[in-house]
Amino acid sequence: MEKATTRSRERGANDEPGSRGAPLKRDALREAELLIRSRHSLLLAETNDEDRLVTLLGHVADRLGIPLFHWSRSRGLVRADEPSADAKGIYGSADPSNALQHIAHAEAGALYHFHGLPAGTVEGSLLASLFRDAAATLSHGTGAMVITGSGLELPPEVERVATSFSVPGPSREEIRALLGRIVRDLSARSHLEVDLSADDVEVLLNHLNGLTAMEAEKILTKAMIEDGVLDRSDIDIVLEAKRGIVEREGLLEYYPVEDTLVDIAGMETLKDWLRKRRSILTNPDEAREFGLSFPRGLLLLGIPGSGKSLAAKAVSSDWRLPLLKLDPSNLYNKFIGESERNFKRAMATADKMAPVVLWIDEIEKAFASGGSEDGGVSQRILGSFLGWMQERRGDVFIVATANDVSRLPPELLRKGRFDEIFFVDLPDADVRREIFRVHLEARDRDATAFDLPSLAAATEGFSGAEIEQVVVSALYAAFTDGETLDTALLLREVEATRPLSVTAPERIGALRTWARERAVPAG
Numbered sequence: 140m141e142k143a144t145t146r147s148r149e150r151g152a153n154d155e156p157g158s159r160g161a162p163l164k165r166d167a168l169r170e171a172e173l174l175i176r177s178r179h180s181l182l183l184a185e186t187n188d189e190d191r192l193v194t195l196l197g198h199v200a201d202r203l204g205i206p207l208f209h210w211s212r213s214r215g216l217v218r219a220d221e222p223s224a225d226a227k228g229i230y231g232s233a234d235p236s237n238a239l240q241h242i243a244h245a246e247a248g249a250l251y252h253f254h255g256l257p258a259g260t261v262e263g264s265l266l267a268s269l270f271r272d273a274a275a276t277l278s279h280g281t282g283a284m285v286i287t288g289s290g291l292e293l294p295p296e297v298e299r300v301a302t303s304f305s306v307p308g309p310s311r312e313e314i315r316a317l318l319g320r321i322v323r324d325l326s327a328r329s330h331l332e333v334d335l336s337a338d339d340v341e342v343l344l345n346h347l348n349g350l351t352a353m354e355a356e357k358i359l360t361k362a363m364i365e366d367g368v369l370d371r372s373d374i375d376i377v378l379e380a381k382r383g384i385v386e387r388e389g390l391l392e393y394y395p396v397e398d399t400l401v402d403i404a405g406m407e408t409l410k411d412w413l414r415k416r417r418s419i420l421t422n423p424d425e426a427r428e429f430g431l432s433f434p435r436g437l438l439l440l441g442i443p444g445s446g447k448s449l450a451a452k453a454v455s456s457d458w459r460l461p462l463l464k465l466d467p468s469n470l471y472n473k474f475i476g477e478s479e480r481n482f483k484r485a486m487a488t489a490d491k492m493a494p495v496v497l498w499i500d501e502i503e504k505a506f507a508s509g510g511s512e513d514g515g516v517s518q519r520i521l522g523s524f525l526g527w528m529q530e531r532r533g534d535v536f537i538v539a540t541a542n543d544v545s546r547l548p549p550e551l552l553r554k555g556r557f558d559e560i561f562f563v564d565l566p567d568a569d570v571r572r573e574i575f576r577v578h579l580e581a582r583d584r585d586a587t588a589f590d591l592p593s594l595a596a597a598t599e600g601f602s603g604a605e606i607e608q609v610v611v612s613a614l615y616a617a618f619t620d621g622e623t624l625d626t627a628l629l630l631r632e633v634e635a636t637r638p639l640s641v642t643a644p645e646r647i648g649a650l651r652t653w654a655r656e657r658a659v660p661a662g
């Protein structure tokens with residue numbers, strides 16, 4: 140499928156007044172207009188905000204000076220400017236084949252919006268040839284068909300000849316205006332007390348990013364009318380509602396930006412890499428002018444427990460971006476085709492929520508099973524993922540983690556996919572000392588009261604997770620026996636632990652050998 144991108148930019152976006160719904164950003168309008176003028180006559184619009192798309196199409200049709208038709212199952216093709224009560228629709232066009240034949244024979248150019256085209260009514264190859272004929276006619280003049288519908292599954296023959304474009308969601312300023320309007324409306328009708336600082340408003344707006352105007356309006360109105368107050372407690376209500384919407388599809392988990400920074404020992408090279416790119420996030424416009432673009436993502440390799448997940452969380456906390464976690468073990472689903480659709484939906488959600496960090500945990504599990512045994516589903520999902528990475532619609536930074544390089548598809552490792560591949564090795568003595576300090580302090584113990592050098596010396600070959608486990612087990616033991624936690628108790632737990640580097644040295648060896656040529660040490 141051909142692809143076109145419509146980037147949404149909050150700052151500097153020039154708003155076009157809309158007749159219905161929220162105003163649209165001019166660049167989305169330009170993008171659609173340009174596609175049609177350049178004879179892309181079959182467009183797949185990705186949106187879950189149909190109202191917004193309808194407004195956009197109305198503007199596009201006006202600018203191109205052509206009529207707009209909406210197709211529906213009940214009425215077929217109806218001209219948008221006909222009063223709805225007596226709009227009859229073109230005779231017989233409720234049948235998609237007839238509608239397409241009508242378009243193929245129409246003399247004048249027009250914009251046709253198909254919403255809710257039922258899957259499977261026309262056989263794939265026939266539908267594709269009808270679409271092709273209609274598209275060929277339209278490409279001689281000015282006009283296009285735009286197909287939408289959430290979860291729309293078009294036959295691959297049709298997808299192949301189509302161009303996809305996405306409709307950006309509302310900008311921050313639009314949501315700010317919406318918030319103002321809801322407050323005014325509710326205050327006019329009943330008593331509403333507003334107690335939010337300017338900073339609270341910004342946090343509220345952050346949580347609303349990625350939602351449609353309708354979703355944001357519902358959440359805000361509900362939060363306000365429940366107790367007649369808009370205050371800090373509503374921030375949590377909004378956050379929970381947002382989490383519900385993002386997690387509804389079952390593939391993504393949402394972690395908002397936390398106030399506290401993630402404390403991570405070692406990985407200095409990785410931290411430095413992240414620090415250097417932070418300014419792109421804080422000064423995006425300046426950075427872009429300077430010729431820098433939003434970073435793509437990282438692949439982190441290392442044995443289980445080496446702190447890769449912690450590093451993913453650290454990116455989010457350091458860059459002050461929310462984190463979306465995609466867990467591939469939820470991906471494969473017994474319904475054929477569902478997995479692929481769910482995956483595409485998850486990617487579209489990530490685009491909508493941008494700027495965001497997308498953490499794909501154990502990425503090898505998403506694509507590993509390969510060709511035959513799953514009917515090629517994992518291969519197709521990998522294809523979608525690579526395509527999505529290439530397009531980069533929104534500012535989505537990927538942090539992929541992997542324990543097992545032998546199961547990673549080589550396509551994923553090709554240059555340009557990720558900005559960098561980091562290998563997180565077992566911590567050296569200095570880092571082990573730091574890890575002890577982090578985990579003792581996290582449990583309100585004074586780290587200076589412990590012999591950290593001895594502990595570090597005794598834990599050669601331990602991973603960060605194993606060191607944390609030593610601290611936790613020693614705490615349990617101290618609590619049960621009524622003792623205080625001290626170095627001796629910790630050393631006893633160290634003695635009782637058999638780290639992975641002892642039980643499965645070959646796993647670490649294999650990773651190190653692989654990483655030597657292809658990855659950068661994280662610390």
Ligand code: ADP
Nearest residue numbers: 403404443444445446447448449577603604607
């Ligand atoms: P992985 O994702 O590599 O399997 P995790 O990030 O889940 O490992 O590590 C498990 C836990 O071990 C973390 O939650 C953290 O508490 C601890 N840990 C691992 N590495 C470090 C580190 N470098 N600094 C601090 N804690 C660490």
